[in-house]
Amino acid sequence: MRVLGIDPGLTRCGWGVVDGRPGARPTAVGVGVVRTMPELDVELRLLELHTAVTALLREHRPDVVAIERVFTQNNRGTATGTAQAAGVAALAAAQADRPVAWHTPSEVKAAISGNGRADKEQVTLMVTRVLGLAAAPKPADAADALALAVCHAWRGPAQQRLRSAAIAGGLGAPVVQRTLPRWQGVAAR
Amino acid sequence: MRVLGIDPGLTRCGWGVVDGRPGARPTAVGVGVVRTMPELDVELRLLELHTAVTALLREHRPDVVAIERVFTQNNRGTATGTAQAAGVAALAAAQADRPVAWHTPSEVKAAISGNGRADKEQVTLMVTRVLGLAAAPKPADAADALALAVCHAWRGPAQQRLRSAAIAGGLGAPVVQRTLPRWQGVAAR
Structure with missing residues (x-):
């Protein structure tokens, strides 16, 4: 399974591609x-990001895109931009007909280091070791994206089985076919 | 000036198109x-929204897209989805080469009703009156999107002049040309 991991952000969006299985x-x-560039209007930054992720999808043809699930409570200023970046990356995946999996930072840390509260240095160290890299990936966003991809390669299949079982047992949302967009528009005058 | 107002959301995304000037x-x-549909995976919901906004841009050819600036502090669950929806709408605008303007809910309320703390009913009432509509637009998201478009038609040009003056005076970010995406990728092995 090939996984494209994405650590979303407007100023720096980390990405990492990993081949792996549990x-x-x-x-x-x-x-x-x-x-x-922060000087650019947000919509142009999102356009650049979307173009870049689309190019990565075309180049690496991942089976799945793993994106960090960020909660928007911490930092008001950057949280919105991070969520927008994650949304645009998920859109690019959908447009390329790739499924998206979301993992929280603590899931990723636990998967890669055994400790859900590991710090950035520990994550980078473990990513470098697990992947047998000659040097630590920099910046931290790039290492985080690789960690996310490794996390999904190891845990994704089990999560998917649990999800399928839950759906089959009537505990979750039904499997819904992709539908055409529905919107209602009425002339106001 | 034609304005497409967007009240972003995943479950309901309001839109309204208005012709106007200060x-x-x-x-x-x-x-x-x-x-x-909430049953769909997020990336498919974002894909539907992106397709719909792209179609609206093509149909109505607005001069500018006004999107509600939402702060992500209030409601953890829906705030991320709202920010993602706003990001995808802004992306669609950039792809159609339309500028995006952001207005906070209180700016919109103040512009349409003279009261930054007006409630939803007051906003709907004023939108109906100002636009001379035969009936109130429903649901509230649709009325909010029209209010946003009216707000921008009235206030946007002055805001743009202030922004240009600030930039000319060296107070703001420089005007940056749209650039091609820049990203760095290195083979890990």
Whole structure:
């Protein structure tokens, strides 16, 4: 399974591509950061990010896109931009017909280091070790994206089985086919 | 000036198109709501919303897209979805080469009713009156989107002049040309 991990952000959006499966040592395929300039209007930054993620999807053809699930309570200023960046990355995945999986930072930390409260340095160290990289990926956003991809390669299949079982047992939302957009518009005059 | 107002949301995204200028009575061109089903995965809901907003841009050819600036502090659950919806709407505007203007709910309320703390009923009442509509637009998201468009038609030009003056005076960000996406990718192995 090939996973594109995305640590969303407007100023720095980390990405990392990993080949892996549960219980096996994963392989790093690519890693990097998409940067957009804070001086640009937000919609143009989102356009740059969308273009970059679309290009990554085309280049690496991942089976699934794993995006960090960010809660918007911490930092008012950047949280909105982070959520917008995550939304645009998820849109690019949907447009490329790839499923999206969301993982919280603590899930990722627990998967990669065994400790849901690991700090950035520990995560980078473990990512470097697990993937057998010659040097630590920089900046931290790039390492986080790789950690996210590893987390999904290891845990995604089990999560998917649980989800399918829950749906089959009537505990979750039904599986809904992709539908055409529905919207209502009426002439106001 | 034609304004497409967008009250962002995943479950209900209000939209309203208004022709207007400062100091004149605006005209409503269209109003409606884009709905996506909560049972769908988020990325598919964002895809539906993006498709719908793109279609609205093509149909109504607004000069500017006004989107409600939502702060993500209030409601953890829906705030992320709202920010993602706003990001996808802003992306659609950028892809159609339309500028985006952001207005806070209190700005919109103040512009339409003279009271930044007006409630939903007051906003709907004033929108109906100002635009000379035969009936109140429903649901509230649709009325909010029209109010946003009216707010921008009335206040946008002055805001833009202030912004240009601030930039010319060196107080703000420089005017930056749209640039191609920049991202760095290195092979990890």
